[in-house]
Amino acid sequence: MKISLLVLASPYASQSADTAWHYAQAAAHAGHELYRVFFYHEAVYHGSRLSVPAQDEIDRVQRWAELAERSGAELVLCVASALKRGILDDTEANRYERGAHSIHPAFVIAGLGQLVDASVHSDRLLTFGG
Amino acid sequence: MVSGTRRKILLLCRRAPYAGYLARAGLDAALAAAVFEQDLTVLFMDEGIWQLLPDQHSAEIECKSIASTLDSMPLYDIESFYVDAESLRLRDVDAKTLTSKTILLGAAELPGFLDSFEQLWSF
Structure with missing residues (x-):
């Protein structure tokens, strides 16, 4: 089965994001295809390369990156959620004249259209709440 | 970017309008789904029913108005909102006081209603 996840929770504010990761891990292990993980709202902090x-x-950042590497899942951060929380890629950092980018290389920034696309192209879309 | 299947999606709104940003995030996702021509229905339940109350003076707490976003939904072909009647009853909110066009769902109807969608987006 083709599966996508919508993750809303910050990596350190609740267990929800951990549950999402364990679910994704188990689904990939069981042979399901992980199409996309869409990080929205506070969940975009998962994509910070500056997190120590x-x-x-x-x-928690690194283990999503490793899961994506193993499973082929795409890790997408919602652009509006990411920019206001200071998670920027090179393009956005240049566009808004910020001194550096802050996104982990395993993640990409895109619009809510990619959530809709995940919905359309997956058999299941699961929400992990904030 | 988004092509092919048209999903029958239920957006479940369970958050109070200004307790954090999730209520707004849910409505933004709804608008995106509508823009990309998905078959989207919105259901308010639990604390989410407060989003439907009139006279929201959100500028006083430096927030954009949830009510005006809901008012704009018909422009995106989201014409009416479903509301969990039990959530209203528990909070002593009269359905007549709600702003937008709403359709009440009783406890007995709810399971079948939820089952009729392909996907739930839960906020």
């Missing part, structure tokens, strides 16, 4: 978790904590 404590040594005795799980690196």
Whole structure:
């Protein structure tokens, strides 16, 4: 089955985002195709390359990146949510004249159209709330 | 970008209008789905029913108005909103006071209603 996820929760504010990751991991392991994970609202903090978790904590950014690498899932950050929270790629950093980009290379920035596209092209779209 | 199948989607709005940004995020997702010509229906339940109350003076808390976004929905062919009657009853809100055109759903109708959609987007 082709599956996409809509993740709304910040990586450190609730367990919801962890549940999303474990679900994605299990789905990929069971042989399902992960089409896209759309990070919206506070969940865009998952895409920060500047995040430095404590040594005795799980690196939640890195483990999404590794899951994407293994499964082929696309990791998309909602552009409106990302920009206002300071998660910018090179293009946006140049456009808005900010000194640096902050997006982890495993993620891309795109509009809500990519959520709709995930909905259309997946058998299931699961929301993990904020 | 988005082509092919037209999904029958239910947007479930369960958040109070100004307790955080999720209510707004849900409505933005609804507009995107409508722009890309999906078959979208909106259901308000739990704290989400407060989004439908009139006289929201959101400028006083420096927020954009949820009510005016709801008012603009007909432009996107989202003509009416479904509301969970039990959520209204528990909060002692009279359906007559709600702003937009609403259709009440009773507890008995709700499971079948939810089942009639291909996808739930839950905010």
